[in-house]
Amino acid sequence: MKSKPLKKPATGGFTLLEVLVAMALFTIFILAFIFVYGWSFENTFLMGEKSRAVAKAQEVVERLYIDINDPNIDLNRVTNPDDLYVYNEKGNYYVKEAVKYAMDVGDEEDKVVEGYNVTTVVFYKGGARYVEISNFILKESTEE
Known part of the structure; x- marks a missing residue:
């Protein structure tokens, strides 16, 4: 009987180590994408909240x-400027009255x-x- 010659093993496939390295790299890529996408999604909502607050x-x-x-307006006026930063759902405002500024009007005096400084x-x-x-x-002038 005539014997058949032995075939060479196929060399075109991937080894187990190559497959594991490729899967690890793919996983790292996907996790990085999910992190960046999630961060940008959260930032978008945060900027929306900030815009509403502004x-x-x-x-x-x-x-x-x-x-x-x-005096009848109800906008959470505080009498102490330090109380501005005490959390209140509506927010707070402070008015410093009788503030004077010198305006430069060119060559004239x-x-x-x-007026009022409002924060x-x-x-x-x-x-x-x-x-x-x-x-x-600006405080409205009562002079006419």
Whole structure:
């Protein structure tokens, strides 16, 4: 009987070690992608909360611009500036009255104006963070 020649083993496949290394690299890539995606997703929601807090603070300042002397407005006014940063769901504001500024009006003598320094603090992320807006509101002149 005639014997058949032996076939060479196939050399085109991957070894077990190569497959394990490839799987480890693929897993690291996928985990990195999930981490970055999750972080950006969380950041998107956090920036949304911050934008809402800024809008709410601006709304308080605009309301004060119109009604600063009205004692009936309920916007959580605090009497001590340190109390601005005590967490309150609605936020807090503080008004420093009788503030005077000298305005440079060119060649003429500086004009002194009187008004209010308003600081508004609105909390977000359950009180863990806050936004603060400060503004000067000109006191309306009663002279005519």
